[in-house]
Amino acid sequence: MMLFFRKDNRVSQGRLELFKNTLRKAAHAWSIIQSLHLTEAEASKLRSFIDEPAYTDLHWGMFIPAIKGQGTDEQQQKWLPLAYRQTIIGCYAQTELGHGSNVQGLETTATFDPSTDEFIVNTPTLTATKWWPGGLGKVSTHAIVYARLITDGKDYGVHAFIMQIRSLEDHHPLPGVIVADIGVKFGNGGYNTMDNGLLRFDNVRIPRDNLLMRVASVTRHGKYVPSGVPRQLGYGAMVFVRKSIVMDASNYLSRAVTIAVRYSAVRRQFGTQQGKPEIQVIDYMTQQSRLFPLLATAYAYRFLGVWMSWLYSDVMARLERGDFSTLPEVHACTAGLKSITTSTTADGIEECRKLCGGHGYLCASGLPELYAAYVPACTYEGDNVILLLQVARFLMKTLSLLGSGKKPSGTAAYLGNAADLLAKNCQVMKERDWINPDILQHAFEARSARLTVKCATPNCCCI
Structure with a gap:
């Protein structure tokens, strides 16, 4: 088993071999999970120990939660068993070349044709190209595609559609679908084991019920019908993803700090007196003042991740009851914590590299690749500066309500x-x-x- 998960030869491999190794590891891990006959919750925990970016991250972390959060019971019964068995592999195609954080500005269109009972999905401009979805470039057979729903001549804004993009027989792109890998990212290993891709549609037709209809549906005659289920239910997937990001921050920072602490305990420099050994680097106050706060932060983020798991459970239970009172606070918390934890962790990994001196710059230390793999977290799921501005907006609004006698909570x-x-x-x-x-x-x-x-x-x- 150890040969499947070896990492000592990664730095000498090209991107193609890195990608193939990732697929081999994921396939082997999946065979182990299946042999253990675990529950879905147990399997999810075990998958989290596969510590490098792979297509499974987005399949289990975004594709499946999107179906759960936005699909009707019938749609979940149709798609989730296929996804759980990995008969289909999914990705999450929201971000476009021209729009990321501004979801309402997405340009991909899905126009309903009542004569055939189908949506026609199209990429009208270059900037409407889906860009960055992990697992899209080579692996995924399906995608959750966010597009502007147009029916009866009216634009109803961005909605989620589940689309097959590759053949299950030969894995070739379906007619009208252009899909490709977007190329090499920062760092040799790092995030290059993830096949981030681009996706374009040339008037691709999909069945009407491929629209995820928990929030809204379109009738056979093209009438747009809100379901009565609030759109805020979509927040559940956001909280789930950001909760996972905070826990990942603890995991990545813990690994960097462990490397730096061990190095600092072994490495000796200066202070030789009367034939005694040189002083351990970890005994220098300058080393401790930089390293120990990062160690404490790694623990704090672990506890914070546990709290966010509770927050996710609480907000989902409230949403199911139609209670949306905590959504503004939840959005502010998840936005702020995602921003702070990812920024601190990225900076912390780099600080750990510096604390290991020249050896920290060596790929064999594990720190350069760890940094390259983690730093994208500062951008995906919302640019950190933009997210902090959203927190500030929440605080301003909360403060403005004090004069009305409404006391803030939470x-x-x-x-x-x-x-x-x-x-x-x-x-x-x-x-x-x-x-x-x-x-x-x-x-x-x-x-x-x-x-x-x-x-x-x-x-x-x-x-």
Whole structure:
């Protein structure tokens, strides 16, 4: 088994061989999972230990959750068994060459033709080309395609369609479908085991019921019918993906810190006295001050990932009951935490490389490839700067509601006490207070309240 998962020869391989090895590993891991007769939840946990980008990430992490979140019961019964058995392999085709974060600006169209009971999917411009979906370039047979739904001459905005893009017999692209790999990415190994692709459609016809219809449907005669199920249900998939990203941040940072800690314990430099060994690098305060906070952060992100798993379960249960009250807070939390954890982890991996001196620059250390594989997380699922602006918008809106008597709740509850937080000084009175969780939480709440008020009232002198 170890030969299947060996990594020592990766740095000397070209991209084609890296990609083939990834497929071999994924296939072998899948055969093991099947032989163990695991539940879906158990299998999902086991798949998470395959620690390099592969087509399975998007199949299990986005393709299947999209069907679960936006497909009707009938559509789930049709597609999920095929996806679970990997009879079909799916990807998530949302981002286009011209639009990423601005989903409402997507240009791909799906126009309903009542004469044939079909949608005609088309790529009207170069910028409408689907661009970046992982697993699309070579592997996927199906895709969740986001396109503008047009029926009876009216554009109803972006909706999700499930589309077959390759033949199940010979794996060739279907008529009217152009699909290809977009090329080499940053770093030799890194993310190059993922076959990110491009996708274009030349008036490709698909059955009407390939529209995922949990939120809205189109009748046989072309009438657009909202289902009554709120569009906010789509937030469930977003929370699921961002929850996974936060847990991945802990995993990647943990690996980098482990390498740096072990190196720092073995490496010795300077301080030789009377024939004694040189001092371990880890004993230098300059090394500790840079390394130990990253070690603590890796633990913190692990606990944060567990909390976000609870958040996902809670928001999904609320959505099923028609309770959308926590959605603004959930969106702000997932956006902010995705941004902070990925930025900190990317910077942390690079810091660990520096902490290993020249050896950290060697591919054999594992750190260069780890950085190259992780840094895309700062961009996918939302650019980090844009996501932080969304958090700021939520805080501004929450603050503006205080005058109406509506008290904020959840993670933003502290803003209801903004006046008191702005009036009080730091509660630290003695050295031991710095490890008092209540005092630390108060300090963070006061700092956040001050910054929020400052942003809302530029002429405020409370800071």
